[in-house]
Amino acid sequence: MKTPFWIGTALAVVLAGSAAAQELKFAPGQDARFNWKSYEDFKAANANLKGQNLTLFGPWRGEDEVLFNSVLAYFNAATGINGKYSSSENYEQQIVIDTQAGSPPNIAIIPQPGLLADLATKGFLTPLGQENADWVKQNYGAGEGWIRYGTYKGKDGKEAYFGFPFKADFKSMVWYVPENFEEAGYEVPKTMEELIKLSDQIVEDGGVPWCIGLGSGGATGWPATDWVEDMMLRTQTPETYDKWVSNEIKFDDPAVVGAIEEFGKFAKNEKYVSGGVAAVSSTDFRDSPKGLFGIPPKCYLHHQASFVPSFFPPDTKLGTDADFFYLPTYASKPELGTPVLGAGTMFAITKDSPAAKAFIEFLKTPIAHEVWMAQSSFLTPFKGANPDAYANDVMKKQGELLTTATTFRFDASDLMPGKIGAGAFWTGMVDYVGGKDAKTVATDIQKAWDGLK
Amino acid sequence: MNPAVSLRRIGLPRLIVHLSVLVICIIWLIPTIGILVTSFRDAGQIAASGWWTAFTGAAETSAARLGEPSTARQEGANYVISGSVFEQGQSGAVRAFGTRVAAPTEFEAGQAADLGDGEMLTINEDGSYVYTKNAPFDGERGKRVYLSVAAPPSFTLDNYRTVLTSQGIGQSFVNSLTVAIPATIIPILISAFAAYALSWMEFPGRALIIAMVVGLIVVPLQMSLIPLLRMYNEIGNLFGVPSRSYAGIWLAHSAFGMPLAIYLLRNYIAGLPREIIESARVDGASDFEIFVKIILPLSFPALASFSIFQFLWTWNDLLVAMVFLGTGKDQLVLTGALNALLGSMGGKWEILTASAFITIVVPIIVFFALQRYLVRGLLAGSVKGG
Numbered sequence: 001m002k003t004p005f006w007i008g009t010a011l012a013v014v015l016a017g018s019a020a021a022q023e024l025k026f027a028p029g030q031d032a033r034f035n036w037k038s039y040e041d042f043k044a045a046n047a048n049l050k051g052q053n054l055t056l057f058g059p060w061r062g063e064d065e066v067l068f069n070s071v072l073a074y075f076n077a078a079t080g081i082n083g084k085y086s087s088s089e090n091y092e093q094q095i096v097i098d099t100q101a102g103s104p105p106n107i108a109i110i111p112q113p114g115l116l117a118d119l120a121t122k123g124f125l126t127p128l129g130q131e132n133a134d135w136v137k138q139n140y141g142a143g144e145g146w147i148r149y150g151t152y153k154g155k156d157g158k159e160a161y162f163g164f165p166f167k168a169d170f171k172s173m174v175w176y177v178p179e180n181f182e183e184a185g186y187e188v189p190k191t192m193e194e195l196i197k198l199s200d201q202i203v204e205d206g207g208v209p210w211c212i213g214l215g216s217g218g219a220t221g222w223p224a225t226d227w228v229e230d231m232m233l234r235t236q237t238p239e240t241y242d243k244w245v246s247n248e249i250k251f252d253d254p255a256v257v258g259a260i261e262e263f264g265k266f267a268k269n270e271k272y273v274s275g276g277v278a279a280v281s282s283t284d285f286r287d288s289p290k291g292l293f294g295i296p297p298k299c300y301l302h303h304q305a306s307f308v309p310s311f312f313p314p315d316t317k318l319g320t321d322a323d324f325f326y327l328p329t330y331a332s333k334p335e336l337g338t339p340v341l342g343a344g345t346m347f348a349i350t351k352d353s354p355a356a357k358a359f360i361e362f363l364k365t366p367i368a369h370e371v372w373m374a375q376s377s378f379l380t381p382f383k384g385a386n387p388d389a390y391a392n393d394v395m396k397k398q399g400e401l402l403t404t405a406t407t408f409r410f411d412a413s414d415l416m417p418g419k420i421g422a423g424a425f426w427t428g429m430v431d432y433v434g435g436k437d438a439k440t441v442a443t444d445i446q447k448a449w450d451g452l453k
Numbered sequence: 454m455n456p457a458v459s460l461r462r463i464g465l466p467r468l469i470v471h472l473s474v475l476v477i478c479i480i481w482l483i484p485t486i487g488i489l490v491t492s493f494r495d496a497g498q499i500a501a502s503g504w505w506t507a508f509t510g511a512a513e514t515s516a517a518r519l520g521e522p523s524t525a526r527q528e529g530a531n532y533v534i535s536g537s538v539f540e541q542g543q544s545g546a547v548r549a550f551g552t553r554v555a556a557p558t559e560f561e562a563g564q565a566a567d568l569g570d571g572e573m574l575t576i577n578e579d580g581s582y583v584y585t586k587n588a589p590f591d592g593e594r595g596k597r598v599y600l601s602v603a604a605p606p607s608f609t610l611d612n613y614r615t616v617l618t619s620q621g622i623g624q625s626f627v628n629s630l631t632v633a634i635p636a637t638i639i640p641i642l643i644s645a646f647a648a649y650a651l652s653w654m655e656f657p658g659r660a661l662i663i664a665m666v667v668g669l670i671v672v673p674l675q676m677s678l679i680p681l682l683r684m685y686n687e688i689g690n691l692f693g694v695p696s697r698s699y700a701g702i703w704l705a706h707s708a709f710g711m712p713l714a715i716y717l718l719r720n721y722i723a724g725l726p727r728e729i730i731e732s733a734r735v736d737g738a739s740d741f742e743i744f745v746k747i748i749l750p751l752s753f754p755a756l757a758s759f760s761i762f763q764f765l766w767t768w769n770d771l772l773v774a775m776v777f778l779g780t781g782k783d784q785l786v787l788t789g790a791l792n793a794l795l796g797s798m799g800g801k802w803e804i805l806t807a808s809a810f811i812t813i814v815v816p817i818i819v820f821f822a823l824q825r826y827l828v829r830g831l832l833a834g835s836v837k838g839g
Contacts, residue, residue, distance in 0.1 A: 290500050296554055310798065
């Protein structure tokens with residue numbers, strides 16, 4: 001009985017679904033928050049590409065895919081190009097398979113600069129040219145940093161600019177529930193010292209300050225790498241951070257071990273973490289933030305990147321039901337400024353065509369950024385995009401922190417070689433939380449790194 | 454009947470066997486039941502409690518907001534806000550309430566709670582509340598209160614609705630069938646021929662070929678993805694046809710499935726009684742006639758069990774389909790489409806569990822359809838006694 005019903009529903013959906021694919025989310029010319037002039041200019045400049053095909057391949061699936069398609073629709077409408085985006089659960093492996101086998105998409109969207117560098121060395125990427133690098137330098141907040149993460153050695157051994165950053169993630173954040181803070185009379189801490197004092201205060205009041213969850217299936221441990229990176233930027237200079245990423249200073253250097261121990265101050269303190277230290281590595285990072293909203297709350301603070309609101313309970317209003325503050329810096333180290341840890345997705349041309357070049361041009365228009373800003377889970381360091389376009393104040397606040405950042409550093413684990421940044425570093429952090437000391441763990445990771453050479 | 458008598462009739466050893474089979478079956482089924490129950494719960498419930506609590510309707514703590522200060526009426530010296538803590542359409546029985554998140558069940562339902570500052574709050578079991586203060590209320594938003602509500606067990610079909618009505622799911626269902634059916638039939642057909650030749654036809658190098666086929670079983674599929682796709686691309690370019698097509702994926706699945714198929718079928722076919730085949734030869738049957746009229750009917754159980762294998766594998770496959778068919782919306786197979794529903798970060802249990810039961814429908818139909826032949830084939834062998 002079940003099957004015919006099924007097929008019937010399914011066919012009905014197919015028929016209904018194909019009709020509504022290419023509608024523009026915001027009608028051009030209507031909303032003053034958007035820079036429609038940039039859309040019209042782009043349209044006028046790229047009128048000769050009608051009917052060409054463009055394939056894009058990237059990491060976004062589900063809701064994110066719908067959001068990216070809403071941006072892509074503007075590009076398609078403006079140029080008449082038939083741009084198609086697709087994704088796969090194993091996109092990192094798939095892009096390697098596709099480029100090596102000789103059937104790559106036109107544009108690959110990759111959040112790991114380490115992987116892109118690899119593809120560039122093998123000669124699978126088309127350089128974007130100096131003019132794009134200059135554009136990013138001038139128009140992005142901390143543009144210098146962004147260019148560096150898009151510049152790799154090509155097949156000829158010469159450095160060239162390959163990755164165009166679009167969509168950033170902001171990681172140096174602590175999430176909290178304002179009403180819980182209000183009720184208990186807690187203040188948002190301005191310095192790391194205050195944050196530790198607040199944590200102690202919560203323990204004293206009989207609560208648990210932190211929810212930390214490292215679980216993520218095969219990638220278990222990665223949330224801890226964000227912690228360590230943030231702590232690294234708060235205890236060491238950005239230059240030391242860069243040397244750490246390139247292994248100029250060893251993983252078991254006292255500077256790195258110190259940062260791991262800073263993380264341990266929170267994660268390895270039985271009274272600080274919800275469920276005790278044993279729960280840290282077994283709690284899934286997607287379930288972990290839900291503790292903030294428990295009644296009574298399982299914790300008051302949660303350190304996680306800007307994507308995390310999608311794992312808050314449904315109907316959570318950002319700004320009122322949940323908010324964030326910048327993970328503060330030590331008052332005792334004012335020379336480090338306000339460093340921002342982030343990540344971003346890079347657009348690289350894997351099969352050159354006029355349409356692919358036009359798409360990179362499109363990413364330089366404010367409208368490409370604003371359309372996504374006005375929806376959800378999108379941040380941009382592009383100074384030319386109107387911050388008022390952000391859908392809510394929480395996103396706007398994050399966006400402002402990104403455009404005004406003095407020091408921007410990319411997620412180190414995404415820059416390190418895959419075996420370290422997506423392997424030994426993760427498992428090392430699980431071992432550390434599981435009871436090993438920081439020095440031993442760091443030495444093990446360094447050994448794995450030495451093994452690569 | 455006396456229990457002792459019936460026990461004697463069954464026999465103690467048999468009883469123990471039956472009981473242990475029952476226990477093993479139940480243990481084996483627990484995860485499946487868990488997934489089934491979870492698929493009927495909504496995301497909030499799944500996050501809050503385990504599936505085994507779904508039937509008891511435990512007390513849930515939740516937050517609610519009282520009316521805004523602007524809705525207060527003046528009654529004598531007091532200001533009063535009243536209403537129900539439940540939104541329209543909601544119901545339940547309030548057991549306890551509180552005004553601090555750290556102590557959400559401070560007061561019993563119906564009890565008048567003194568909140569200090571001249572504020573009194575009473576929340577009754579039916580959800581109605583009276584909130585009074587001896588001075589005007591201030592602030593803009595209503596006061597947040599916490600309730601312990603005894604909620605009856607509730608189940609929902611929404612997860613299934615979400616999955617079944619998601620965009621492109623019908624197309625992907627058709628795609629999956631288009632991949633799986635030929636990818637099951639082609640390798641079975643070829644490997645049945647091969648198995649017959651390798652077991653009953655004498656030719657030089659036969660043993661070597663068998664050894665090679667067995668050796669091919671251990672080649673991991675992942676290793677051959679890049680070379681195979683490169684070959685497809687070159688052929689595609691040569692003839693000006695797309696390199697990613699159904700024909701390509703059929704061939705890929707057939708090739709990946711065939712070493713095991715040939716090995717299994719050869720073992721089975723080689724075990725058929727030599728007398729039947731030889732007497733057919735004496736009667737003047739050609740190899741093809743022997744194959745069609747004798748081997749095929751006799752080896753139906755083996756064919757059926759292998760087609761179940763192969764169908765399950767191609768139906769559940771994600772990797773091969775993504776690589777050889779592509780990742781575009783119109784090329785996705787069912788596993789790919791359901792995977793896309795989970796979003797970039799995954800972790801949507803409600804979608805995952807409902808999808809699991811939707812994908813399982815087709816393999817179950819295939820299994821039961823072939824199960825009949827499987828059992829008949831086995832029985833046919835057993836009564837002949839041969």
